[in-house]
Amino acid sequence: MYRTILEPRVSETDGVGHINNTTLPVWFEAARNPLFSLFTPDHDFGKWKMVIVKTTLEFIKQIYFGTDVEIRVWVKKVGNSSLELYEELYQNEVLCAKNTVVYVNYDLTAQKSEKIPAEIRQELNKHLLG
Numbered sequence: 001m002y003r004t005i006l007e008p009r010v011s012e013t014d015g016v017g018h019i020n021n022t023t024l025p026v027w028f029e030a031a032r033n034p035l036f037s038l039f040t041p042d043h044d045f046g047k048w049k050m051v052i053v054k055t056t057l058e059f060i061k062q063i064y065f066g067t068d069v070e071i072r073v074w075v076k077k078v079g080n081s082s083l084e085l086y087e088e089l090y091q092n093e094v095l096c097a098k099n100t101v102v103y104v105n106y107d108l109t110a111q112k113s114e115k116i117p118a119e120i121r122q123e124l125n126k127h128l129l130g
Contacts, residue, residue, distance in 0.1 A: 002073040004031035018062040031071035051106040061096040074129035081113040
């Protein structure tokens, strides 16, 4: 499992006093940085590999400014060229949101998916959801 701690910002708080629901996809994506580094170590967007094809976000509890959040990311499934992640967001050790996301290992130049390399697959398998 990958863990990321984020500090909510005032600008992410909406008019009813909680973190705006449009913020969570951005936070979940920030927690995927270690995975992005596996596929594109130098973060060169000209060689970028991970292309999102599906995400499903479930809101469970409200999230507030003033207390850090923790995002936990597991690898749910590794396919030939795709990767499914399961993610949870906690504030004060309370589950506030869940997300699943599917990425494809993609060659932008050729405009087609590519098989996930064995060394990346090996690292992903260390973070499988148990």
